[in-house]
Amino acid sequence: xxxxxxxxxxxxxxxxxxxxxxxxxxxxxxxxxxxxxxxxxxxxxxxxxxxxxxxxxxx
Numbered sequence: 001x002x003x004x005x006x007x008x009x010x011x012x013x014x015x016x017x018x019x020x021x022x023x024x025x026x027x028x029x030x031x032x033x034x035x036x037x038x039x040x041x042x043x044x045x046x047x048x049x050x051x052x053x054x055x056x057x058x059x
Contacts, residue, residue: 009040010047 004018021029 001017001019004016005014005043007014021032024032
């Protein structure tokens, strides 16, 4: 198992290992990536909404 990618988004650390999808079909990999995208998008939208509310309260 090796780290394929590592980065930060805000205060979140993301580490991707190269063995996570090695025994998966292409369809299963696409499903995994779509699920990750859906979850991350929801959290990013919530963070943007929270920041916008904070900015409006400061006005």
